[in-house]
Amino acid sequence: MNLWVYFVPPLAGLAIGYCTNDIAIKMLFRPYRPYYVGGVKLPFTPGLIPQNQGRLAQKISDAILGSLLTPEELHKVALRLLAPQRVSAAIQWLLELAVDRLQNPQQQEQTALVLGNILADLFGESLPRLIRALARQEDFLEAQLNQIFDRILLDLRLSSPQAQQFSTWILEQVVPPDVLRQGLVDFLTDRNIDALDEEFRERATGSYWVVANLFGLKNALIRLRAYCIDEPAAANEILAELLQAVGANRRIAEVVQNLSLQNLPIHTVRQLRQVVRESVRTLLRARGTTLLQDLSASISWTNVANLVLGRLQKSAVLQEALPQISRDLAAILKRYLDRDLESLMIQVIPILNLDRVIVERVNATSPQNLEAAIQAIVRKELQAIVNLGGVLGFLVGCMQVVTFQFF
Structure with missing residues (x-):
């Protein structure tokens, strides 16, 4: 019986301390839901x-x-x-x-559509608004237009074949025999004929004075006008033969080929450059927005986008x-x-x-998952607390044995 006095208090303290701490730790998480007895929630x-x-x-x-x-x-x-x-x-x-x-045809088509819309907005809306705003500046495109004039227009000169083609175009399209004939008829009015006849009489000398004062030019010019009006086909044929006889095609080609802005005086070139610059500015201010919008509307930007994307794939x-x-x-x-x-x-x-x-x-x-998460983190620490409760209970039991024994 005396042995139980020495062993029971420490063992009881150990069990009580261990179980108490274990129950306290479990009560941190459990129960997971409230319980009621007679409508009253249990503490x-x-x-x-x-x-x-x-x-x-x-x-x-x-x-x-x-x-x-x-x-x-x-x-x-x-x-x-x-x-x-x-x-x-x-x-x-x-x-x-x-x-x-872009390798996927369907994706390329969608990308081309998006890129085409961007290009259409850029050239059809954004760029015209930008040009309209910049065109108000006095120095708008001044350096660029001067550079184009100096590097391109100033050195521009037609080659011999180009001059020949240009001369042929002038004689066939601009001033063909029929146009010359009509211009001659329009020029030979009664007033102009009288003026030419009087001028010829005043300026003629020598044998020409005799012809001018005896015959004059009036009758000849009147007959020429009447012939051009009454016989247009014959007059056109005569004018064509006359142009060929005087070598009009060759002469015009030579003039055009030798035509160059570098042959003009420096002052004239500067004035011409200023005129070109102001003309371009005026055109852009007045119609630049409309021109760009019309140009943008005439272009299939989706096709342009497809070309760009196709080029990028192989680049x-x-x-x-x-x-x-x-x-x-x-x-x-x-x-x-x-x-x-x-x-x-x-x-x-x-x-x-x-x-x-x-x-x-x-x-x-959920409380279950929260408990599992916390337990996974501090399982060892929580178990150490439980063990510490048992150790402290055992020490308290030992102190009781000593107290009962000696006091």
């Missing part, structure tokens, strides 16, 4: 953590956002994720994916340029991020609403 149901899961979720959210996901930490994480090498590789992958997508230059383009875009993005990333993170956190997301996820977790 400690549900467990401490399920009963305060909302406050726990808010505390977890505050802890994470206050210590872990601060703007500074997100800034550091973003800088590591958006390193130039990673960004460049991602951009190159996207570019290569876009190029590979070796594009494939070689993709890495450099990726690096350049990554460098541009890095400069932007170095300057604005921290302020951007401050703006992103409220938009992401991370605190609300964390609270909702914790509240949506």
